[in-house]
Amino acid sequence: MATIQGTLRPDAPPAPRRGIRRQSARGHGHEIGDTLLGRWMRLYLPVLFFLFVTLFPFYWMFITSFKSPSELLDFKQSPLFVIHPTLEHYRHLFTQTNFARWSLNTTVVAVVSTMLSLVCSVLAGYSLARLRYPGASTIGWGIFVTYLVPPTLLFLPLAFLIRQLHLFNNLWSLILTYPTFLIPFSTWLLIGYFKSIPRELEESALVDGATRVQAMVRIVVPLALPGILSAAIFAFTLSWNEFLYSLIFMNDTIAKTISVGVTSELIRGDDFFWGELMAASLLGSLPVALLYSFFVDRFVAGMTAGAVKG
Amino acid sequence: MSAAGRPAQAADAAFRQPRIRVFEGEVLLGYLLLAPTLAVLLAFLAYPFVIGLWLSVTDSEVGAIGRFVGLGNYRFEFLHDHVFLQSFSNTFVYTAWTTVFKLVLGLVMALLLNQAFPLQRFVRAALLLPFIIPTVLSTLAWRWMFDPTFSVINWVLTRTGLAAHGMNWFGTPRAAMASMIIVNVWRGAPFYGISFLAGLQVIPVELYESARVDGATRWQQFLRITLPMLRPVLLVVLLLSTILTFADFQLPFVLTNGAPYSSSHLLATWAYAQAIQGGAVGVGAAISLVLFPVLSVVTAGVLIALQRRD
Numbered sequence A: 001m002a003t004i005q006g007t008l009r010p011d012a013p014p015a016p017r018r019g020i021r022r023q024s025a026r027g028h029g030h031e032i033g034d035t036l037l038g039r040w041m042r043l044y045l046p047v048l049f050f051l052f053v054t055l056f057p058f059y060w061m062f063i064t065s066f067k068s069p070s071e072l073l074d075f076k077q078s079p080l081f082v083i084h085p086t087l088e089h090y091r092h093l094f095t096q097t098n099f100a101r102w103s104l105n106t107t108v109v110a111v112v113s114t115m116l117s118l119v120c121s122v123l124a125g126y127s128l129a130r131l132r133y134p135g136a137s138t139i140g141w142g143i144f145v146t147y148l149v150p151p152t153l154l155f156l157p158l159a160f161l162i163r164q165l166h167l168f169n170n171l172w173s174l175i176l177t178y179p180t181f182l183i184p185f186s187t188w189l190l191i192g193y194f195k196s197i198p199r200e201l202e203e204s205a206l207v208d209g210a211t212r213v214q215a216m217v218r219i220v221v222p223l224a225l226p227g228i229l230s231a232a233i234f235a236f237t238l239s240w241n242e243f244l245y246s247l248i249f250m251n252d253t254i255a256k257t258i259s260v261g262v263t264s265e266l267i268r269g270d271d272f273f274w275g276e277l278m279a280a281s282l283l284g285s286l287p288v289a290l291l292y293s294f295f296v297d298r299f300v301a302g303m304t305a306g307a308v309k310g
Numbered sequence B: 001m002s003a004a005g006r007p008a009q010a011a012d013a014a015f016r017q018p019r020i021r022v023f024e025g026e027v028l029l030g031y032l033l034l035a036p037t038l039a040v041l042l043a044f045l046a047y048p049f050v051i052g053l054w055l056s057v058t059d060s061e062v063g064a065i066g067r068f069v070g071l072g073n074y075r076f077e078f079l080h081d082h083v084f085l086q087s088f089s090n091t092f093v094y095t096a097w098t099t100v101f102k103l104v105l106g107l108v109m110a111l112l113l114n115q116a117f118p119l120q121r122f123v124r125a126a127l128l129l130p131f132i133i134p135t136v137l138s139t140l141a142w143r144w145m146f147d148p149t150f151s152v153i154n155w156v157l158t159r160t161g162l163a164a165h166g167m168n169w170f171g172t173p174r175a176a177m178a179s180m181i182i183v184n185v186w187r188g189a190p191f192y193g194i195s196f197l198a199g200l201q202v203i204p205v206e207l208y209e210s211a212r213v214d215g216a217t218r219w220q221q222f223l224r225i226t227l228p229m230l231r232p233v234l235l236v237v238l239l240l241s242t243i244l245t246f247a248d249f250q251l252p253f254v255l256t257n258g259a260p261y262s263s264s265h266l267l268a269t270w271a272y273a274q275a276i277q278g279g280a281v282g283v284g285a286a287i288s289l290v291l292f293p294v295l296s297v298v299t300a301g302v303l304i305a306l307q308r309r310d
Helices: A036-065 A088-096 A099-130 A136-147 A151-164 A171-177 A179-196 A199-207 A212-223 A225-241 A244-249 A258-265 A274-294 A296-305 B005-056 B072-080 B082-113 B120-127 B135-145 B152-159 B173-200 B205-213 B218-246 B250-255 B267-277 B281-308
Strands: none
Touching: A036 A274, A036 B082, A036 B120, A036 B135, A036 B173, A088 A099, A088 A274, A099 A136, A099 A171, A099 A179, A099 A212, A099 A225, A099 A258, A099 A274, A099 B005, A136 A179, A136 B005, A136 B281, A151 A171, A151 A244, A151 B005, A151 B267, A151 B281, A171 A179, A171 A244, A171 B005, A179 A225, A179 B005, A199 A212, A212 A225, A212 B005, A225 A274, A225 A296, A244 A258, A258 A274, A258 B135, A274 A296, A274 B135, A296 B120, A296 B173, B005 B281, B072 B082, B072 B281, B082 B120, B082 B173, B082 B218, B082 B267, B082 B281, B120 B173, B135 B152, B135 B173, B135 B250, B173 B218, B173 B250, B205 B218, B218 B281, B250 B267, B267 B281
């Protein structure tokens, strides 16, 4: 999947949102009927309901991964709990499948494609936000439009191109193609950040004899670090979660990423190895979940920067 | 102009000189900084798009580019391929239903999260989780929850007496579509919710205060203040999400992959089935290009919405 964000305009960017401002109870202040019971009915119960529906699949993933094969298919006792937890599926994953290798592949691709995309986006974002030249605004919009092109539209011709380049089963096929959706989004996010940095800071450096490039590297980029971090976290998540290109380009078991390895090798025809599948899903979700838990605010800021004019 | 304007003008002239010099250098530097981004996008996005157009009018198979067949692939799809016609309508049904549910649930989620309650930050982070986790992996968990024999959902439904017997989730076309819609809503609603929340938080409190002074009810405040103020965010989120849902591949591929009897394919999964599993690359390219007109219209909508906002 791709995600949605970075829809800033080149000429009128929203100010960067450094985390969601906490302004609570807005418009829903204490009114008549705001009793404890009222709050339960109107707030706590619905919130608990949302939490339950949201988190139950993860609980089910978790509980399944520790069930022994016999317990997995035994519905006489409650399936909601595990009686005799076992690490069998996890051991299986690392000894009988190439899960470790798939994880390594996924990590390498996500890290390298994120870094490549960030370098391109910082340069392009600075260029589009700060420099004046003919065609800048058109190119800016052009890059935004490419963000809206889903992989579904391009996977067949891309497979054709990758075959011509002899990059099948090569991590470079993913490292080179993921930036097509990482760069447009990061660039748009960064344009907003660059524009929010006062021009005067840069101009005084220019007057003091710094070159444009020096001003960019020493002044603008450091000030835009929060934005760059947001873009990095988002780009990493997007490439970690990518599936279609990887499914098409990677057929060797050694070359696969987690999502592709799991769906193609832990499902054999009608046989689903549920214990291993859920263990792999849990482990494969962990890195992005951890990253997310450390940077929730940066993540939300990146995600909503586009949709909300700050 | 009074005399007071003079020193200012002199100062301005002093500043103007370096600025003009800088501007001259900006054209070259501007394009230079854009070069890496444009190179990636041209090579792996624009060029494949052109190849895709060409593939769709040939009888290409895997590994070999075929002969020119004009609009033959498109004619075949629309006149003779029943699965295509089914997946064509499925794609619209899927997009429409998921969008309605995500919109309503996202709005409810945002209104809940906009209030102060204990652990509010934790709840917000938890509710966004489905959007962060790799779609393929979370969809696998759902597939296990919908399992024909060992569905935990059915177990709960029958145990609590909500249903006399379990539902065969992938047994009928209707149930299969319903399961896809449920998982998509589960995954996508948090994005709506968090974006709307960011939108709610920039609505000035004064509006609600003066409405309360005038005796407006909560419902009136919601209709007259919240919804209109949220409109720009609503529109952008809606359009971006429509694009992604319309071109969705991962979720339908992992959850049903057309089951039962190729009845629940979406355009993306059917293009994959025809081209990769069936070997008809030309036909597959034509199917994925059928997405293009709709995506273009929605993309134009996004651009107009963003431009009108300022």
